[in-house]
Amino acid sequence: MHSAAILLSPISNFPPRIHLFHSKLQNFHPRLSLYTQPIKRMAFPRGLGFRISAGGTAVASGDGGGSGFQTLREYMGRREEHVGDELVVLFSHLEYACKRVAALVASPFNSSLGKDFSAAAAAGGSAERDTPKPLDIVANEIILSSLKNSRKVAVMASEEDDAPVWLADDGPFVVVLDPLDGSRNIDASIPTGTIFGIYRRLAELDHLPTEEKAILNSLQSGAKLIASGYVLYSSATILCTSFGSGTHAFTLDHSTGDFILTHPNIKIPPRGQIYSVNDARYFDWPEGLRKYIDTVRQGKGKHPKKYSARYICSLVADFHRTLLYGGIAMNPRDHLRLVYEANPLSFLAEQAGGKGSDGKARILSLQPVKLHQRLPLFLGSPDDIEELESYGDIQQKRSCCSHPVRSELSDPVSFSRNCSPSGATTTRLMDSATTSRLNEPSSFLGTS
Numbered sequence: 001m002h003s004a005a006i007l008l009s010p011i012s013n014f015p016p017r018i019h020l021f022h023s024k025l026q027n028f029h030p031r032l033s034l035y036t037q038p039i040k041r042m043a044f045p046r047g048l049g050f051r052i053s054a055g056g057t058a059v060a061s062g063d064g065g066g067s068g069f070q071t072l073r074e075y076m077g078r079r080e081e082h083v084g085d086e087l088v089v090l091f092s093h094l095e096y097a098c099k100r101v102a103a104l105v106a107s108p109f110n111s112s113l114g115k116d117f118s119a120a121a122a123a124g125g126s127a128e129r130d131t132p133k134p135l136d137i138v139a140n141e142i143i144l145s146s147l148k149n150s151r152k153v154a155v156m157a158s159e160e161d162d163a164p165v166w167l168a169d170d171g172p173f174v175v176v177l178d179p180l181d182g183s184r185n186i187d188a189s190i191p192t193g194t195i196f197g198i199y200r201r202l203a204e205l206d207h208l209p210t211e212e213k214a215i216l217n218s219l220q221s222g223a224k225l226i227a228s229g230y231v232l233y234s235s236a237t238i239l240c241t242s243f244g245s246g247t248h249a250f251t252l253d254h255s256t257g258d259f260i261l262t263h264p265n266i267k268i269p270p271r272g273q274i275y276s277v278n279d280a281r282y283f284d285w286p287e288g289l290r291k292y293i294d295t296v297r298q299g300k301g302k303h304p305k306k307y308s309a310r311y312i313c314s315l316v317a318d319f320h321r322t323l324l325y326g327g328i329a330m331n332p333r334d335h336l337r338l339v340y341e342a343n344p345l346s347f348l349a350e351q352a353g354g355k356g357s358d359g360k361a362r363i364l365s366l367q368p369v370k371l372h373q374r375l376p377l378f379l380g381s382p383d384d385i386e387e388l389e390s391y392g393d394i395q396q397k398r399s400c401c402s403h404p405v406r407s408e409l410s411d412p413v414s415f416s417r418n419c420s421p422s423g424a425t426t427t428r429l430m431d432s433a434t435t436s437r438l439n440e441p442s443s444f445l446g447t448s
């Protein structure tokens with residue numbers, strides 16, 4: 001009795017040996033490509049693009065053109081994409097990190113990491129043993145170390161950290177991210193995801209003190225994103241990204257460690273028939289939102305079909321479905337973060353022909369004033385979002401930071417002048433509470 005033990009390719013850097021198929025289930029012949037059958041069924045036109053290395057490792061040949069499928073790296077190297085070598089390097093490190101996170105969330109040993117940090121800290125913590133860390137902190141550390149190794153990132157701002165981490169003075173990019181969204185669902189194996197946005201480092205701020213330039217670089221408006229994406233850890237691991245010319249999704253081939261282009265140029269349907277929201281908060285919603293939901297679920301909206309509800313309570317998964325099937329994924333309360341979640345996902349939505357709104361304004365037109373500021377978020381099909389906004393009153397509540405100042409301040413130099421912690425001048429666009437904190441760098445870190 002044979003089983004096929006496949007060492008994942010070195011590119012993937014997955015350490016474990018993974019037993020994928022049993023010989024009885026698949027006419028496995030050790031000397032043949034393991035993936036002959038699946039690949040033939042997928043009707044790739046010329047060649048398979050795989051070779052088996054000594055020791056039975058299946059690796060992609062790298063000849064994307066000849067094999068009829070394309071890896072993310074090959075896609076980024078296409079002449080028409082023009083993303084540049086530095087971004088390719090950054091992405092290969094990000095890819096590597098996300099593959100490690102994918103392995104982590106699927107690991108049988110992650111349950112202890114899913115627990116509350118304070119409980120873990122109270123229980124653990126001897127001199128010999130590290131205190132166990134919850135999964136999102138481990139994911140954060142994995143991504144941080146990869147970005148650091150890439151030497152392409154000046155600063156990383158993460159939802160898990162109080163302040164952004166300055167990595168390299170000459171790093172051309174700024175990365176903002178939510179390392180593991182939806183981790184509260186992990187014990188039930190419900191999908192989770194990593195969300196990221198990439199900006200250029202603002203060289204005009206290089207002269208500022210590190211803490212200050214780290215914050216200001218991370219507070220760029222979403223309109224300045226040069227790329228964004230998410231990685232969905234679900235039945236498949238999917239990396240969906242945009243470099244500003246369409247939204248494209250790549251599925252991880254666990255046998256090779258490559259992300260393969262499976263959803264080129266995603267176009268969100270102009271309308272879907274799905275609304276995705278935490279319905280239990282119905283009685284906290286404002287009148288407009290209640291009316292909209294009541295209307296579309298009875299099939300009395302502009303689209304004369306009854307809408308269905310779908311809510312996973314894991315933003316990446318809810319957004320991924322919305323991108324493919326249409327409709328609206330929303331969280332009307334001040335919960336999701338502008339910098340780490342709303343901006344990157346709105347960029348992807350727009351690149352797919354959809355919309356991202358806070359219920360009143362286009363997300364990408366907002367100028368963040370705090371790293372961790374939260375806001376209502378509505379993402380989805382353009383006609384559905386327009387119809388929803390026509391109900392007016394759809395934000396669950398307004399906190400002091402739910403409405404960031406508009407992007408008159410999105411010019412980084414003017415923003416630095418107006419808002420930097422060492423900021424010389426105040427601005428008509430900032431309220432007095434904000435201006436009174438201008439001399440406190442830490443005031444740009446909070447949620448309210």
Ligand SMILES: O=P(O)(O)OC[C@H]1O[C@](O)(COP(=O)(O)O)[C@@H](O)[C@@H]1O
Binds near residue numbers: 182278315
């Ligand atoms: O409790 P609500 O309002 O349904 O919020 C659920 C949302 O919160 C999230 O879990 C993110 O919250 P955290 O950033 O606190 O993890 C999303 O994945 C999900 O869409």
